[in-house]
Amino acid sequence: MQPVGAAAPLRVDIAEKTFRSSEGVSVTALKNLAFEVRQGEFACLVGPSGCGKTTTLRILLGLDTDFSGSFQMPASDDGRIAAVFQEPTLLPWRTVEQNVRLALPKAMRHTDLTRLFDSLGLSQMRELYPSELSLGLARRVALARAFAVEPTVLFLDEPFVSLDDQTAERLRYLVLSVWSARPTTALMVTHNVREALMLSDRIILLSARPAHVLGYFDIRIPRESRNPQVMSDLARSFRQKFPGVMQAEMGYP
Numbered sequence: 001m002q003p004v005g006a007a008a009p010l011r012v013d014i015a016e017k018t019f020r021s022s023e024g025v026s027v028t029a030l031k032n033l034a035f036e037v038r039q040g041e042f043a044c045l046v047g048p049s050g051c052g053k054t055t056t057l058r059i060l061l062g063l064d065t066d067f068s069g070s071f072q073m074p075a076s077d078d079g080r081i082a083a084v085f086q087e088p089t090l091l092p093w094r095t096v097e098q099n100v101r102l103a104l105p106k107a108m109r110h111t112d113l114t115r116l117f118d119s120l121g122l123s124q125m126r127e128l129y130p131s132e133l134s135l136g137l138a139r140r141v142a143l144a145r146a147f148a149v150e151p152t153v154l155f156l157d158e159p160f161v162s163l164d165d166q167t168a169e170r171l172r173y174l175v176l177s178v179w180s181a182r183p184t185t186a187l188m189v190t191h192n193v194r195e196a197l198m199l200s201d202r203i204i205l206l207s208a209r210p211a212h213v214l215g216y217f218d219i220r221i222p223r224e225s226r227n228p229q230v231m232s233d234l235a236r237s238f239r240q241k242f243p244g245v246m247q248a249e250m251g252y253p
């Protein structure tokens with residue numbers, strides 16, 4: 001299928017990002033972090049805990065402008081950006097459906113969302129309020145809200161953490177199926193190598209803080225062919241290419 005949304009890659013070239021406390025303590029989170037995500041590609045930023053992954057996403061989302069360097073979003077006519085964080089951040093006084101619709105640009109407010117709710121298993125939940133949802137369901141709503149705007153670029157920050165294994169795996173498959181129906185440029189942060197091998201076209205492996213790129217791992221095997229044997233072969237190749245980084249902490253013993 002033809003990728004949609006973007007005509008140019010997402011280009012990131014962050015020279016440095018340093019946090020400075022009022023007591024004068026400084027922490028350099030990113031240093032010479034440069035990478036690209038190609039048009040219509042699902043890329044994963046993988047790196048150890050605290051290396052600077054969320055900091056990178058916050059910069060790309062414009063939530064943190066105090067850094068040196070530059071980045072370029074994929075070019076397109078409307079340039080919609082969507083993001084899903086670990087915390088679903090739903091409006092508590094709005095229903096599931098209202099939470100999703102409120103994110104839509106005016107021209108799309110009356111879009112038929114039936115297929116999207118169906119594909120995320122949310123058809124029966126449209127009238128519920130966030131307090132009535134488990135964390136797994138709330139994450140699905142956050143994902144629906146992001147996909148509903150048909151973004152040019154989609155950022156995901158560890159959307160499967162703190163879920164039990166079964167719920168997380170089901171959600172990974174749901175994301176795959178919704179994303180595959182409209183493969184927009186996506187960048188997902190995770191510290192779970194197995195998850196990245198399952199979902200992505202390209203893994204961008206980051207160093208410990210200050211984060212910079214250690215290397216790329218491209219996966220050309222179609223997602224639907226990544227059965228347990230293929231996944232285990234991919235994990236072996238990854239381990240061979242990056243010896244020492246496949247620790248249990250990173251999701252693949």
Ligand SMILES: Nc1ncnc2c1ncn2[C@@H]1O[C@H](COP(=O)(O)OP(=O)(O)OP(=O)(O)O)[C@@H](O)[C@H]1O
Nearest residue numbers: 019027029048049050051052053054055056191209
């Ligand atoms: N507002 C802040 N002030 C000071 N230091 C910060 C701030 N935000 C992040 N840091 C530090 O910057 C570093 C990178 O943090 P960041 O949250 O980006 O890492 P991460 O790779 O996303 O971690 P994790 O995988 O644990 O979520 C960490 O050492 C963190 O303590």
